[in-house]
Amino acid sequence: MAIPERFSNLPEYAFPRLRTLLQGISPAPDPVIMTIGEPRHGVPDFTGPIMAESVAEFGKYPPNEGTPDLLAAISGWIQRRHGISVEPARITALNGTREGLFNAALALCPETKAGGRPAILIPNPFYQVYAVAAAAVGAEAVFVNAGPQTGFLPQYAALDPAVLDRVAIAYLCSPANPQGSVASEDYLEELVTLAERHDFLIFSDECYSEIWRDAPPPGALAVATRMGLADRVVMFNSLSKRSNLPGLRSGFAAGGIDQITQLRRLRSYSGAPLPLPVQRVSAHAWADDIHADENRALYQAKYAVADRVLGNVPGYQSPAGGFFLWLRVPDSIGSGEDAAKKLWAEAGIQVLPGAYLSRDTAEGNPGESYIRVALVDPAGPTEASLNRLKNCLYQGD
Numbered sequence: 001m002a003i004p005e006r007f008s009n010l011p012e013y014a015f016p017r018l019r020t021l022l023q024g025i026s027p028a029p030d031p032v033i034m035t036i037g038e039p040r041h042g043v044p045d046f047t048g049p050i051m052a053e054s055v056a057e058f059g060k061y062p063p064n065e066g067t068p069d070l071l072a073a074i075s076g077w078i079q080r081r082h083g084i085s086v087e088p089a090r091i092t093a094l095n096g097t098r099e100g101l102f103n104a105a106l107a108l109c110p111e112t113k114a115g116g117r118p119a120i121l122i123p124n125p126f127y128q129v130y131a132v133a134a135a136a137v138g139a140e141a142v143f144v145n146a147g148p149q150t151g152f153l154p155q156y157a158a159l160d161p162a163v164l165d166r167v168a169i170a171y172l173c174s175p176a177n178p179q180g181s182v183a184s185e186d187y188l189e190e191l192v193t194l195a196e197r198h199d200f201l202i203f204s205d206e207c208y209s210e211i212w213r214d215a216p217p218p219g220a221l222a223v224a225t226r227m228g229l230a231d232r233v234v235m236f237n238s239l240s241k242r243s244n245l246p247g248l249r250s251g252f253a254a255g256g257i258d259q260i261t262q263l264r265r266l267r268s269y270s271g272a273p274l275p276l277p278v279q280r281v282s283a284h285a286w287a288d289d290i291h292a293d294e295n296r297a298l299y300q301a302k303y304a305v306a307d308r309v310l311g312n313v314p315g316y317q318s319p320a321g322g323f324f325l326w327l328r329v330p331d332s333i334g335s336g337e338d339a340a341k342k343l344w345a346e347a348g349i350q351v352l353p354g355a356y357l358s359r360d361t362a363e364g365n366p367g368e369s370y371i372r373v374a375l376v377d378p379a380g381p382t383e384a385s386l387n388r389l390k391n392c393l394y395q396g397d
Contacts, residue, residue, distance in 0.1 A: 015352075070093055078221075084222045090255060093274055103270070121144060123144060124146060180324055196229055201231055235342075238252070303319065306319075342392060
């Protein structure tokens, strides 16, 4: 049987790849997993009771785009958080943002652009669904390195204008996964202006937007709305990080009416709607900011821990948002893969090599010399783990 060629160049996914790398290496005592971005704080207290009260609704088919209560709660949160009015018709519920970031490309990427193959811009390193979405629609994936020289954000405006004319979609993640960098309002204004000039959409992945150090990151849809260009942005967010509910698989997309109508239309054929009890919990979560504020304070305490332990490490970048550390590996150790093997064998710390989140480009692989470390455990264990990591990797630094 023939196998589709469009996915043939996808590398093995990061976590199976890591298991292969570490196979046969016995970890040091008391191993700690710091690879996956899975929050380990408690779920909100209201989750169980609301789920129990609505358990009979598992016997009903739910509305695909979201219940009126859920859409109203999301609309209300956008108003409180970003100061813009987005009516429910411009919002759709998602099974987490990964399926939305994929399906939105299917729904909104044209077959051709500027007389040629469409291009999709992807920050490098990146959340891997961006690349598979580009492959699924037959677009050219253009990986734009986002390293220290660009503030760990992609500089799309520096691309050849002929390439920009073919761009259909530009993905952006702010706060960035894995680097923790935050796009400023000026950066977002410039990107929206670029999208208007070259006629493309911005898919703004804002899953980490509620975990920040000093100030709430600006939202791309809010910036575009104030510029009168709301149709240029589709924003994505979820309850996974904000509310410690990754297993709920509950998120949303919001944007211009035409874009959301098209996404809803596709999902009515192919999308799996959220069960009604999940939608009830989700509506309550988006309407309640107190638990999110409490959760953020826990991460802010861990920022302080990371700064205290690693602040004197050369090249250390304290994240402005999100819950990952993006740590440069000392030249004496080699690559991120070398560091991951050393940490597992000598310190019992499992981290993700940065190259597993990046692609090779003409300018090199921006993740090759980095590791990603997830700050998902409570502050005390996180401090102990980071000390083990520092003593193993940076003793001579």
